[in-house]
Amino acid sequence: MIDWIKTKTKIERLKEKYCQLMKRAYLIAPRSKSKSDALNKKAKNVLIELKRLDLNHLH
Numbered sequence: 001m002i003d004w005i006k007t008k009t010k011i012e013r014l015k016e017k018y019c020q021l022m023k024r025a026y027l028i029a030p031r032s033k034s035k036s037d038a039l040n041k042k043a044k045n046v047l048i049e050l051k052r053l054d055l056n057h058l059h
Contacts, residue, residue, distance in 0.1 A: 011057065014050045018043050 008016075025039035 011050065011053055014046055014053070018046045018050060021046060 021039050021043035025036045025043060028039065029036040
């Protein structure tokens, strides 16, 4: 593997996904509360997974 190409860890990918979901939820909220709520729920699940992985990474 080439050293200068760094692949993203699962934690980094989850952080990006969480940020994208929250941004989409914020932008869509004025037009559709139900869609915004659904995106917030997905983001919450990603955050729970992120916290679980982060805690496992510390041990």
